[in-house]
Amino acid sequence: EVQLVESGGGLVQPGRSLKLSCVASGFTFNNYWMTWIRQAPGKGLEWVASITNTGGSTYYPDSVKGRFTISRDNAKSTLYLQMNSLRSEDTATYYCTVEDFDYWGQGVMVTVSS
Amino acid sequence: DIVMTQGVLPNPVPSGESASITCRSSKSLVYKDGKTYLNWFLQRPGQSPQLLTYWMSTRASGVSDRFSGSGSGTYFTLKISRVRAEDAGVYYCQQVREYPLTFGSGTKLEIK
Numbered sequence: 001e002v003q004l005v006e007s008g009g010g011l012v013q014p015g016r017s018l019k020l021s022c023v024a025s026g027f028t029f030n031n032y033w034m035t036w037i038r039q040a041p042g043k044g045l046e047w048v049a050s051i052t053n054t055g056g057s058t059y060y061p062d063s064v065k066g067r068f069t070i071s072r073d074n075a076k077s078t079l080y081l082q083m084n085s086l087r088s089e090d091t092a093t094y095y096c097t098v099e100d101f102d103y104w105g106q107g108v109m110v111t112v113s114s
Numbered sequence: 115d116i117v118m119t120q121g122v123l124p125n126p127v128p129s130g131e132s133a134s135i136t137c138r139s140s141k142s143l144v145y146k147d148g149k150t151y152l153n154w155f156l157q158r159p160g161q162s163p164q165l166l167t168y169w170m171s172t173r174a175s176g177v178s179d180r181f182s183g184s185g186s187g188t189y190f191t192l193k194i195s196r197v198r199a200e201d202a203g204v205y206y207c208q209q210v211r212e213y214p215l216t217f218g219s220g221t222k223l224e225i226k
Contacts (some may be wrong), residue, residue, distance in 0.1 A: 025200040033182055034213075039165075045155075045163065045206055089155040101208075102174055103151060104162040 004024035004096050004105035011111045012086055022079040022096030022105055030054075030074035033048040036081050038092035039107075048094070049081060065091075086112045116209050121216035123199045127197050127226035135192045135221045137207035142187035143170075144211075151211040154183055154192045157220075158203040166205075167192065199225050 003029040008020040022034075038049040049070035050059045058070050079096050093107040120209040121136035121191040124129050135154075150170035167183035170190060180195045194201055202225045207218040 006218060044204075044220045045157075045208070045215070045217045050213075050215075059213050100165070101155070101163075102165045102168075106165075107162055 002098070002103045004098070005103055006094065006096055006101060006105045006108035009094065009110045010107035011113065013114050014087060016086055017082070017084045018082070018086060018092075018110060020094055020108060020110070021080040022081075023047060024077045024079065024096075024098075027098070027103075028029070029072075034070075034079045034099065035097045035101070036070060037095045037097055037104075038090075039095070040089075040092045043092075045093075051097075053082040057067050065111075084111070086110075115143075115214055116143075116216050118207055118209055118216050119177065120221045123221055123223055125222065126224035128226045129166035129198060130196055133194045133197050133201075133223060135194075135205050135223070136189045136208075137185075137192070137218050139188045139190075139209055141191060141208050141211070142205075144187045149187070150192050151209060152183070152185070153208040153210060154181075155206045155208065156201070156203050157206065158200075161203075163206065176187065194223070197223070197225055201225060 003025045006022045012018050035050040038048050051070045055072050067085045071080045091112050095107045096105045118138040119138045152170045153168050154166040157163040171183040182193045204220040204222050206220050216219045
């Protein structure tokens with residue numbers, strides 16, 4: 001059974017940093033691209049970052065480019081999202097998803113507030 | 115960026131009736147391989163999104179055949195036949211034709 005378990009969320013002040021983790025199981029992690037998607041409270045879905053299966057290439061929208069970094073440790077079957085210079089508009093539930101979006105984690109809440 | 119625009123449903127929809135959700139893209143989602151890179155998701159209240167269809171009309175594993183996707187290069191429809199209470203939630207279309215990946219704003223389905 002495929003499982004994706006996110007962690008690392010919480011309350012953080014504007015301008016500070018936070019690192020999310022997503023531990024994967026039930027599939028061969030190093031064969032698949034991975035993606036982070038977020039959802040602000042009461043709002044729709046927004047793509048945040050994607051990474052190839054080897055970690056050799058990464059992709060971001062302009063809204064997070066230069067502030068967020070997606071990475072992975074294939075030996076640990078773990079996906080990461082390093083978030084720097086956080087803003088109030090980054091407040092959201094963050095989901096990790098497998099390549100074709102057919103599996104999602106339960107999500108982790110990040111609140112950016114002073 | 116490709117803009118995805120979703121329609122609104124005349125809620126609530128009576129149980130057993132059909133519902134069609136529309137989605138329009140600002141650019142064709144047909145890639146050079148001939149496939150149309152459009153996904154549909156359902157997000158039930160309090161849950162993570164669930165993939166319903168990909169490549170515009172291919173149902174994801176385990177998804178009921180009551181869900182069917184169709185469309186052209188820029189106009190898409192998700193039809194739900196014989197709606198049930200469990201179909202209630204917000205439906206999102208997503209283009210995966212190019213980066214940045216973008217979603218529609220969502221269409222809420224309520225069941226009567």
